[in-house]
Amino acid sequence: MSNSEPMLAADGTPLKRSLARALRREKMRALMLIAPLLLFILLTFILPVADMLYRSVDNKIVSEILPRTVVALQDWDADSGELPDEAVFAAMAADLQQAAQEKTHTKVGVRLNYEQPGISSLFRKSGRKAKKWNVEEGGPWKEQLIEVHKGWGDPEVWRTIQTYSPRVTQGYYLNAVDMQVGTNGAEMRPENEQIYGILFWRTMKMSLIITLSCIALGYPVAWLLANLPARHANLLMILVLLPFWTSLLVRTSAWKIMLQQQGVINDVLVWIGFVADDSRLVMINNQFGTIVAMTHILLPFMILPMYSVMQTIPPSYLRAAKSLGATNWTAFWRVYFPQSIPGIGAGSILVFILAIGYYITPALVGGTTGTFISNRIAFHISSSLNWGLAAALGAILLAVVLILYWAYDKIVGIDNVKLG
Amino acid sequence: MSGLPPYATTPQRVWYYSFRVICALIFIFLITPIIIVMPLSFNAQDFFTFTPEMLRLDPEGYSLKHYRDMLGSDGNPVTGLWIGLAIGVAWAAFGAYRRGGLTATSIIPVLVFGLFGLIIGKLTGATGDWMVALRNSLKIAPMATLLSVSFGTLAAIGLSQSHVPFRRAIMAIMISPMIVPLIISAAGMYFFYSRIGLQGTYFGVVLAHAALGIPFVIITVTATLVGFDRSLTRAAANMGADPVTTFFRVQMPLILPGVISGGLFAFITSFDEVVVVIFVGSAKQQTLPWQMFTGLREQISPTILAVATILVAISIALLTTVEILRRRSEKLRGMSPS
Numbered sequence: 001m002s003n004s005e006p007m008l009a010a011d012g013t014p015l016k017r018s019l020a021r022a023l024r025r026e027k028m029r030a031l032m033l034i035a036p037l038l039l040f041i042l043l044t045f046i047l048p049v050a051d052m053l054y055r056s057v058d059n060k061i062v063s064e065i066l067p068r069t070v071v072a073l074q075d076w077d078a079d080s081g082e083l084p085d086e087a088v089f090a091a092m093a094a095d096l097q098q099a100a101q102e103k104t105h106t107k108v109g110v111r112l113n114y115e116q117p118g119i120s121s122l123f124r125k126s127g128r129k130a131k132k133w134n135v136e137e138g139g140p141w142k143e144q145l146i147e148v149h150k151g152w153g154d155p156e157v158w159r160t161i162q163t164y165s166p167r168v169t170q171g172y173y174l175n176a177v178d179m180q181v182g183t184n185g186a187e188m189r190p191e192n193e194q195i196y197g198i199l200f201w202r203t204m205k206m207s208l209i210i211t212l213s214c215i216a217l218g219y220p221v222a223w224l225l226a227n228l229p230a231r232h233a234n235l236l237m238i239l240v241l242l243p244f245w246t247s248l249l250v251r252t253s254a255w256k257i258m259l260q261q262q263g264v265i266n267d268v269l270v271w272i273g274f275v276a277d278d279s280r281l282v283m284i285n286n287q288f289g290t291i292v293a294m295t296h297i298l299l300p301f302m303i304l305p306m307y308s309v310m311q312t313i314p315p316s317y318l319r320a321a322k323s324l325g326a327t328n329w330t331a332f333w334r335v336y337f338p339q340s341i342p343g344i345g346a347g348s349i350l351v352f353i354l355a356i357g358y359y360i361t362p363a364l365v366g367g368t369t370g371t372f373i374s375n376r377i378a379f380h381i382s383s384s385l386n387w388g389l390a391a392a393l394g395a396i397l398l399a400v401v402l403i404l405y406w407a408y409d410k411i412v413g414i415d416n417v418k419l420g
Numbered sequence: 421m422s423g424l425p426p427y428a429t430t431p432q433r434v435w436y437y438s439f440r441v442i443c444a445l446i447f448i449f450l451i452t453p454i455i456i457v458m459p460l461s462f463n464a465q466d467f468f469t470f471t472p473e474m475l476r477l478d479p480e481g482y483s484l485k486h487y488r489d490m491l492g493s494d495g496n497p498v499t500g501l502w503i504g505l506a507i508g509v510a511w512a513a514f515g516a517y518r519r520g521g522l523t524a525t526s527i528i529p530v531l532v533f534g535l536f537g538l539i540i541g542k543l544t545g546a547t548g549d550w551m552v553a554l555r556n557s558l559k560i561a562p563m564a565t566l567l568s569v570s571f572g573t574l575a576a577i578g579l580s581q582s583h584v585p586f587r588r589a590i591m592a593i594m595i596s597p598m599i600v601p602l603i604i605s606a607a608g609m610y611f612f613y614s615r616i617g618l619q620g621t622y623f624g625v626v627l628a629h630a631a632l633g634i635p636f637v638i639i640t641v642t643a644t645l646v647g648f649d650r651s652l653t654r655a656a657a658n659m660g661a662d663p664v665t666t667f668f669r670v671q672m673p674l675i676l677p678g679v680i681s682g683g684l685f686a687f688i689t690s691f692d693e694v695v696v697v698i699f700v701g702s703a704k705q706q707t708l709p710w711q712m713f714t715g716l717r718e719q720i721s722p723t724i725l726a727v728a729t730i731l732v733a734i735s736i737a738l739l740t741t742v743e744i745l746r747r748r749s750e751k752l753r754g755m756s757p758s
């Protein structure tokens with residue numbers, strides 16, 4: 001066959017095109033199989049998370065409830081130190097009356113109250129009065145509003161309204177990193193109002209401690225499992241897998257029961273005479289309790305990847321090192337340990353990712369000093385109802401987790417995650 | 421580590437034994453919290469520690485009181501048991517008829533259906549807090565498992581084809597429910613599901629739990645498919661089987677162990693899940709872990725120990741099943757059992 005003539009498939013089409021078509025068909029078939037799940041995950045999981053992320057910048061509420069005021073306030077110079085002019089007050093009166101009729105004035109009050117405490121009561125009180133106003137003819141509104149509540153005479157209130165009138169805001173994020181919008185743009189909050197920085201730092205620090213204790217406890221066990229004969233290793237493996245399969249709540253409640261002052265551990269310590277009966281150790285509702293319980297809960301996630309890496313290290317390497325004159329320690333440290341690092345890395349990232357997002361265990365055994373950022377997020381969703389701030393805190397946490405997830409994918413590959 | 425060589429020096433001997441002691445202590449740390457709830461759940465007092473009577477192994481110190489509190493006295497266990505046994509006997513008889521004789525294994529369906537009948541009967545009409553919670557859990561978990569297994573298996577088969585565009589990205593998205601912190605998933609689902617009217621409904625909780633279970637199905641099924649011999653499906657196609665027949669008669673039996681373990685993982689994920697159900701569900705969907713969570717948070721009652729013991733028993737059963745399936749799958753794929 002000459003080179004100029006294309007090769008033909010059985011049905012007469014050029015082979016190249018026929019191959020491409022077959023390949024395309026195969027790709028389509030694979031995608032058709034994947035599509036239902038992808039759609040399912042998008043609808044039930046990815047969209048909800050995206051919706052939450054949007055909430056962290058969403059600020060429609062101010063411009064929707066106070067449309068006239070937002071427009072009128074645009075030209076006011078907040079740095080002049082003077083109150084806005086009569087037109088702005090009149091717009092506010094009209095907005096307030098409409099909002100009071102629709103019963104939405106408290107919502108905007110609550111929203112602005114996150115940024116400047118006290119505004120909530122300002123709106124509540126004015127809203128009650130607003131229903132009786134005659135917007136067309138009443139006035140002058142400046143005096144009348146200030147009479148209803150002297151807060152309207154404070155330029156800072158107007159500055160807050162102006163700052164938070166755009167439809168998107170970075171206010172929740174500033175809040176989440178202990179900052180606020182001051183006279184000169186973003187600034188740190190006063191020292192005694194800073195809580196989230198401490199909380200993020202604590203979450204990181206405790207997750208790191210938990211990861212390190214998991215490495216310390218997991219490494220010897222993984223080594224033993226990888227170097228024992230298979231029959232014994234399988235038996236001991238059950239001791240690692242059983243906690244892995246046991247309900248999280250069961251393990252947390254077991255620790256709660258064991259660590260409390262009238263619990264088993266204190267009883268044993270008193271019995272051996274290690275501590276006196278009247279000075280039983282406080283091991284729960286503090287950081288210690290959280291660290292112990294979470295180390296126990298996450299330990300299998302460290303042991304399993306370490307074990308699967310160590311299994312692939314040939315024992316002959318250690319023997320070779322020793323026969324070349326290395327001491328036991330040198331052989332381990334220079335030959336075995338470097339080869340086991342991928343296992344440590346995989347386990348550590350996994351444990352750290354799982355630890356920083358933990359909610360249940362810190363909530364149950366953490367007390368006030370041992371809680372994590374997740375607990376604060378839950379508090380803002382169900383108790384304080386500041387959903388925007390919860391979303392912003394969640395978005396920061398999610399960003400940290402996703403960076404680690406990306407690193408995990410680069411180092412280990414998500415296809416290599418093993419379960420038991 | 422194949423024993424200690426005879427020429428080992430004293431420091432080596434000391435290290436050898438102390439290393440084993442250290443490992444033993446770590447194993448004790450791992451297993452104690454799970455073991456300790458069992459004897460404590462038989463405590464005759466409302467304490468969370470061993471009473472002097474218990475330590476003397478005095479029968480007076482032990483009782484089934486916490487189990488009685490958990491089970492309550494209502495429900496229809498006896499009716500359920502009879503119905504279950506009847507179905508089991510019918511099943512066994514049908515099997516015996518088809519195979520032409522009763523065998524020792526004919527007893528298995530009778531026992532299984534009897535047990536299921538007993539549990540379902542007990543849960544129907546029961547009004548105790550724990551029984552209602554268990555009933556809710558058992559309504560939610562199997563449905564969520566069914567959803568994640570059917571979607572997950574299809575997708576895993578798609579992902580294991582040789583030419584999949586954006587394979588890595590798709591995989592990353594599908595595994596993400598396992599990685600994203602539960603509180604974030606819960607918050608997102610709470611906001612989003614309230615918008616579309618799913619918040620506080622049974623269906624909403626099922627969908628949420630199905631999404632959380634999918635990564636486990638994907639991971640276990642793709643792991644099984646790694647060793648799958650593709651020439652088998654080609655051989656089936658060659659002999660005239662259409663794709664559906666090939667899937668159900670050739671591929672499915674081979675990957676079934678992986679699918680079942682994935683399903684068990686998905687089941688335990690849903691059965692064990694607290695955070696998402698608290699936000700997405702309403703009081704009507706209060707599940708067993710939710711009940712335990714509120715119990716531990718507010719007034720901790722020793723009944724929780726009885727519940728915990730039963731949950732440990734369930735996890736032992738699941739672990740055994742998964743291990744058996746794993747070995748079977750390795751045998752089917754011709755790998756040497758590790």
